[in-house]
Amino acid sequence: MKQKILIGCALAFFLAIQFLYFWELRRGISFSLMFFMLTAFSVLGAVWIYKFVKAARHNFRHRNRNVMLIIVGLVLLATLFKPFGLIDYENWNSCDVLVAVEKSSETCSRTLRLKDNNAYTQMFSCFSISKERGTYTKNGDTVFFKNHSEKYDYGIIFRHKISAKYIGRLIMHRYKEAHHEIDTVGFLITKLKV
Missing domain, CATH: 1.10.287 (Helix Hairpins)
Structure with a gap:
């Protein structure tokens, strides 16, 4: 028993x-x-x-x-x-086109994944994990975001090798209407498919 x-x-x-x-x-x-x-x-x-x-x-x-x-x-x-399960649901329907990370402190980070079906996920981890999903369009090296709560309007991809792990930067921009200024945040790119 x-x-x-x-x-x-x-x-x-x-x-x-x-x-x-x-x-x-x-x-x-x-x-x-x-x-x-x-x-x-x-x-x-x-x-x-x-x-x-x-x-x-x-x-x-x-x-x-x-x-x-x-x-x-x-x-x-x-x-x-396989601590997060045997099936990788992240790549179930589509593959990653771009993976970028931003580390703000030792315990907090943000990971952005652009998929080949024009969907993206942004995962925030800082004492808990939350996700944001939306769609994007790409024009050259510029990525325009739709359906976003963080209100980053677009990001620009800069391709240059930073280290063995990081192959470029993604600088995301948002316009703050109240202060009439542009806020930026930088991500380090770990995976990029042309």
């Missing part, structure tokens, strides 16, 4: 990890959710180690315990190697 409960908990954890992308779309991933998932992974790991030692002492004679060890072990290994 205990093995069935543990298998059920492991499978529920596995499904939660697999569908994390859809939770992220609706609310964003909070620090408390990530803490809960990390705690659940740690508890499953500790229980698996305890059950493995117990099974080893009995020379792996109990079939139900062996099945539980295999299932929970596979869930833990899959989570260890």
